[in-house]
Amino acid sequence: MLRGVSKRIKSIKFALLSPDEIRKMSATKVITADTYDDDGFPIDMGLMDSHLGVIEPGLRCKTCGGKVDDCPGHFGHIDLAMPVIHVGYVKEIKKLLQATCRKCGRLLLRDEEIRAYEKEMEALDKIGGTKLDKTIMAKETARDAAKRQICPHCDTEQSKITLDKPTTFREDGHKLTPKEVRERLERIRDDDLPSMGINPNVARPEWMILTALLVPPVTVRPSITLESGDRSEDDLTHKLVDVLRINQRLRENRDAGAPQLIVEDLWELLQYHITTYFDNQTSGIPPARHRSGRPLKTLVQRLKGKEGRFRSNLSGKRVNFSARTVISPDPLLSINEVGVPVEAARELTVPLHVQQYNMDWVQELVKRGPLPEGDGYIPGVNYVIRQDGRRIRVTDKNAETVAETVDIGYIVERQLQEGDIVLFNRQPSLHRMSMMAHEVRIMPFKTFRFNLAVCPPYNADFDGDEMNLHVLQSEEARAEAKILMRVQEHILSPRFGGPVIGAIHDHISGGFLMTHRDSKFDMEQSSRILSFVGDLKLPKAGIVEDGVDYWTGKQLFSLAIPDDLNMVFRASICQNCDTCDKEDCESDAYVKVVDGEIISGTVDEKSIGAFNGKILDKIARDYGSDRARTFIDQATKFAIGAIMVRGFTTGIDDEDIPESEKMKIAEILQKAVDGVSALVQAYKEGDLEQMPGRSLEETLEVEAMKKLGRARDDAGNHAGKHLGLENSAVIMARSGARGSMLNLSQMAGCVGQQAVRGERISRGYWNRTLPHFPKGDLGAEAKGFVKSCYKSGLSPTEYFFHSMGGREGLVDTAVRTSRSGYMQRRLINALEDLKVKEDRSVRNTADTIVQFKFGEDGIDPSRSVQGRAVDVDDILRDVLGPKKFATLPDERVVRRYGELEEGMEMTEEEAEGRSGGD
Amino acid sequence: MEHRLVPEHHLVSEKDEGTILEGLKVHRDQLPRIRRNDPCVQLLERKHGPIEEGRVIKIVRLSETSGVSVAYRLVVGR
Numbered sequence: 001m002l003r004g005v006s007k008r009i010k011s012i013k014f015a016l017l018s019p020d021e022i023r024k025m026s027a028t029k030v031i032t033a034d035t036y037d038d039d040g041f042p043i044d045m046g047l048m049d050s051h052l053g054v055i056e057p058g059l060r061c062k063t064c065g066g067k068v069d070d071c072p073g074h075f076g077h078i079d080l081a082m083p084v085i086h087v088g089y090v091k092e093i094k095k096l097l098q099a100t101c102r103k104c105g106r107l108l109l110r111d112e113e114i115r116a117y118e119k120e121m122e123a124l125d126k127i128g129g130t131k132l133d134k135t136i137m138a139k140e141t142a143r144d145a146a147k148r149q150i151c152p153h154c155d156t157e158q159s160k161i162t163l164d165k166p167t168t169f170r171e172d173g174h175k176l177t178p179k180e181v182r183e184r185l186e187r188i189r190d191d192d193l194p195s196m197g198i199n200p201n202v203a204r205p206e207w208m209i210l211t212a213l214l215v216p217p218v219t220v221r222p223s224i225t226l227e228s229g230d231r232s233e234d235d236l237t238h239k240l241v242d243v244l245r246i247n248q249r250l251r252e253n254r255d256a257g258a259p260q261l262i263v264e265d266l267w268e269l270l271q272y273h274i275t276t277y278f279d280n281q282t283s284g285i286p287p288a289r290h291r292s293g294r295p296l297k298t299l300v301q302r303l304k305g306k307e308g309r310f311r312s313n314l315s316g317k318r319v320n321f322s323a324r325t326v327i328s329p330d331p332l333l334s335i336n337e338v339g340v341p342v343e344a345a346r347e348l349t350v351p352l353h354v355q356q357y358n359m360d361w362v363q364e365l366v367k368r369g370p371l372p373e374g375d376g377y378i379p380g381v382n383y384v385i386r387q388d389g390r391r392i393r394v395t396d397k398n399a400e401t402v403a404e405t406v407d408i409g410y411i412v413e414r415q416l417q418e419g420d421i422v423l424f425n426r427q428p429s430l431h432r433m434s435m436m437a438h439e440v441r442i443m444p445f446k447t448f449r450f451n452l453a454v455c456p457p458y459n460a461d462f463d464g465d466e467m468n469l470h471v472l473q474s475e476e477a478r479a480e481a482k483i484l485m486r487v488q489e490h491i492l493s494p495r496f497g498g499p500v501i502g503a504i505h506d507h508i509s510g511g512f513l514m515t516h517r518d519s520k521f522d523m524e525q526s527s528r529i530l531s532f533v534g535d536l537k538l539p540k541a542g543i544v545e546d547g548v549d550y551w552t553g554k555q556l557f558s559l560a561i562p563d564d565l566n567m568v569f570r571a572s573i574c575q576n577c578d579t580c581d582k583e584d585c586e587s588d589a590y591v592k593v594v595d596g597e598i599i600s601g602t603v604d605e606k607s608i609g610a611f612n613g614k615i616l617d618k619i620a621r622d623y624g625s626d627r628a629r630t631f632i633d634q635a636t637k638f639a640i641g642a643i644m645v646r647g648f649t650t651g652i653d654d655e656d657i658p659e660s661e662k663m664k665i666a667e668i669l670q671k672a673v674d675g676v677s678a679l680v681q682a683y684k685e686g687d688l689e690q691m692p693g694r695s696l697e698e699t700l701e702v703e704a705m706k707k708l709g710r711a712r713d714d715a716g717n718h719a720g721k722h723l724g725l726e727n728s729a730v731i732m733a734r735s736g737a738r739g740s741m742l743n744l745s746q747m748a749g750c751v752g753q754q755a756v757r758g759e760r761i762s763r764g765y766w767n768r769t770l771p772h773f774p775k776g777d778l779g780a781e782a783k784g785f786v787k788s789c790y791k792s793g794l795s796p797t798e799y800f801f802h803s804m805g806g807r808e809g810l811v812d813t814a815v816r817t818s819r820s821g822y823m824q825r826r827l828i829n830a831l832e833d834l835k836v837k838e839d840r841s842v843r844n845t846a847d848t849i850v851q852f853k854f855g856e857d858g859i860d861p862s863r864s865v866q867g868r869a870v871d872v873d874d875i876l877r878d879v880l881g882p883k884k885f886a887t888l889p890d891e892r893v894v895r896r897y898g899e900l901e902e903g904m905e906m907t908e909e910e911a912e913g914r915s916g917g918d
Numbered sequence: 919m920e921h922r923l924v925p926e927h928h929l930v931s932e933k934d935e936g937t938i939l940e941g942l943k944v945h946r947d948q949l950p951r952i953r954r955n956d957p958c959v960q961l962l963e964r965k966h967g968p969i970e971e972g973r974v975i976k977i978v979r980l981s982e983t984s985g986v987s988v989a990y991r992l993v994v995g996r
């Protein structure tokens with residue numbers, strides 16, 4: 001179906017406008033720089049002449065007779081007193097001047113050469129050469145011709161043509177006027193042009209020198225009337241006024257026989273004005289400015305760059321039926337939902353097409369008016385659109401009467417209601433998960449709300465982030481969004497073949513607290529945890545102690561897992577012991593799920609986390625998106641229930657270590673610092689043993705870095721000894737909720753060596769980093785080693801070095817994001833219209849094949865297992881059945897996951913780093 | 919051309935061209951292109967004699983995920 005498309009573009013041809021054509025298409029000649037007369041009416045043959053179109057309502061166009069909306073606007077023209085070079089074509093003009101004879105105007109090639117090039121050009125046409133191929137060909141021809149010193153046709157010696165940017169041509173140093181240039185171009189013969197890639201029928205080279213200037217319609221450069229009654233003209237109009245004034249003066253002076261110098265000056269001024277009229281950022285000349293000092297926005301500026309016509313009006317448009325506000329979290333919403341503030345819901349509407357079947361319901365709706373009263377939120381109606389397209393605003397007063405008139409064929413714009421499908425988006429939209437379909441929940445207050453498990457795909461946090469919401473306006477769009485774009489359909493990412501939606505932060509701490517070792521909950525606690533999910537029955541108590549019923553956390557969490565799920569893997573907290581004790585693991589890190597029951601192990605990031613959640617991954621893969629959605633909803637609610645029942649907090653005292661240990665750490669660090677001094681001493685005395693392939697200086701640096709790195713680790717380990725799993729900060733680090741042990745050891749033990757460009761800090765003053773140190777000091781402290789920990793605080797010099805290292809990190813991210821953004825844009829522009837066809841081939845809009853099979857293997861990356869086509873273990877389990885599969889050596893199974901861990905997995909930090917955080 | 923990163927190139931016989939194009943449901947000019955002066959085509963020319971513009975080359979690539987993947991290219995001039 002063409003849907004209102006009555007014509008199709010088959011091809012586009014670019015040509016030059018000849019002066020004749022300009023005059024032919026011109027509605028009026030413009031001769032005066034004045035715009036309006038004293039009564040405010042446009043002056044005839046002025047820049048606002050009413051032949052050029054109308055911008056004021058009520059007036060009629062003198063060319064077509066149309067009113068404001070009917071008249072498309074018409075071009076006019078200015079006859080230039082003297083010819084002027086068009087800046088857009090200086091390159092071509094230069095090429096032509098260099099390639100042709102200064103006397104006879106022939107191409108500086110022998111006839112047979114010209115014919116040969118012409119043939120090649122034609123051949124290029126036949127095999128479908130692109131514009132680029134032709135440009136390259138033409139350049140080759142021109143280069144060959146320009147090499148000739150003497151014309152093969154008239155034996156005239158050629159002189160050197162140079163271009164003085166932006167628009168002055170010189171021949172052996174003395175100026176060529178645009179008039180002379182034009183005369184030369186006129187002399188070029190039509191038959192010489194095709195070999196240069198020019199079709200003389202539509203583009204004579206002399207047309208690149210302007211003798212008439214096209215004046216765009218007033219609709220292109222409307223003037224605005226300010227509140228004060230003053231009229232403010234468009235930048236283009238201002239520029240055209242300049243052109244007209246100078247043109248007028250030039251003509252008068254020339255006709256009056258003024259001295260050559262004055263005429264030339266005016267001529268150059270005209271050239272300047274016309275050049276800046278086309279492009280006000282032409283290099284080599286100052287930009288024309290407004291009275292206020294602001295540079296004028298002329299033709300090129302309207303098109304170019306991010307704010308230009310292409311990127312901001314054609315590639316991207318502003319839309320209706322959308323809303324934007326701050327986001328905040330709501331763990332009780334399903335991942336598929338989005339909370340919309342009442343105020344937004346009352347503005348956003350869904351069109352209802354009135355038919356027999358919904359007539360009564362729609363009339364009822366309209367009767368409510370735009371602000372229905374009653375319990376909770378009741379959707380009303382803002383507008384009714386009649387068959388003829390007239391919009392009627394529904395108010396409390398007219399609601400009743402409008403409802404009466406509603407008839408079949410009317411469109412009623414109903415306010416948003418619970419369950420509507422909307423698109424939700426956070427910029428930068430780097431992947432398809434940046435825009436997903438949610439179901440609406442109307443809520444009080446002023447923010448959009450959604451489940452925390454959906455933060456990773458949007459890369460959102462709640463430090464003030466805003467997001468956009470779009471209401472779909474057609475039945476097809478809603479169906480498509482629901483099937484293809486719903487959040488639950490994007491749990492598995494096509495980026496790395498694992499889940500992107502899943503538990504984060506407190507969900508993971510909660511899962512840990514709930515299931516680690518033998519954590520148990522009494523009747524009240526268990527009921528509370530389960531009540532977050534609702535509609536769940538408390539199973540039989542797992543433990544009875546002193547006649548009191550207790551439920552294990554593993555037991556409760558298992559309620560969220562499908563009953564026939566079986567799997568084995570290692571949790572985040574796994575210590576990677578040399579020999580794994582499996583079910584009897586010291587740290588309860590061996591997760592074993594049999595028939596949907598957690599037999600052993602702790603639920604943490606590796607189980608339910610976004611990016612690495614194995615249980616989540618398996619459910620999404622084997623049980624489908626519906627089951628995966630319920631799993632995420634329930635598991636995260638359990639985790640939050642558990643964390644709230646137990647309570648969880650972290651503070652600076654989580655990094656407390658005993659005084660004795662602090663002494664020990666200080667000792668270790670002092671030893672390392674002394675060690676480095678010894679190395680420096682050895683280096684200075686020439687006793688340092690040089691490493692193969694390294695200079696003496698490099699050897700020292702490497703040794704020092706090694707020594708200090710080890711010291712930092714040692715200090716960290718000593719501090720870590722006193723930070724056990726009863727410590728909240730450690731729970732978060734080990735379970736993968738947030739932070740790392742390195743962060744902790746930097747807080748409690750030692751921050752360590754600061755580096756700029758991967759080396760110890762060496763820049764600053766002459767022969768030293770800071771004036772606090774002696775010149776030539778190569779010791780640890782003088783080169784950026786931070787002995788202190790964050791908790792005790794840094795010394796002034798340490799603080800300075802730390803800032804240097806920190807600054808590098810900031811600069812890196814800034815550079816990375818801008819570079820990857822540009823790369824992304826280029827990739828998208830190149831790939832945006834490729835499509836996978838029914839036969840799985842990838843084709844472009846011309847239907848030519850780009851790939852014979854999508855990705856050359858036909859594999860949907862979002863259905864792959866961490867990028868691999870199949871999961872061998874899974875197939876084995878299917879074929880052998882869970883019983884027999886269990887008899888296979890577990891080592892093999894676990895190791896397979898182990899392999900993946902090292903090579904392919906992505907941490908949250910990494911993922912953040914890839915797209916650049918907020 | 920013995921290098922493991924250079925995929926196998928084969929000249930498709932003129933009588934097989936029809937079936938292949940039909941199988942892919944494409945016209946000849948919808949295929950991706952390969953230049954006549956591509957080293958791989960020149961190597962094939964050594965074996966089969968001159969290869970005219972418009973002939974089809976079959977390229978067999980090894981793939982980690984799908985074993986082999988087959989692609990076709992149309993020989994063009996220059």
Ligand SMILES: [Mg+2]
Pocket residue numbers: 460461462463464465918
């Ligand atoms: Mg933020």
Ligand SMILES: [Zn+2]
Pocket residue numbers: 052053054061062063064065066071072073074
């Ligand atoms: Zn008109």
Ligand SMILES: [Zn+2]
Pocket residue numbers: 101102103104105106151152153154155156
């Ligand atoms: Zn000549």
Ligand SMILES: [Zn+2]
Pocket residue numbers: 574575576577580581582585586587589590
């Ligand atoms: Zn273990």
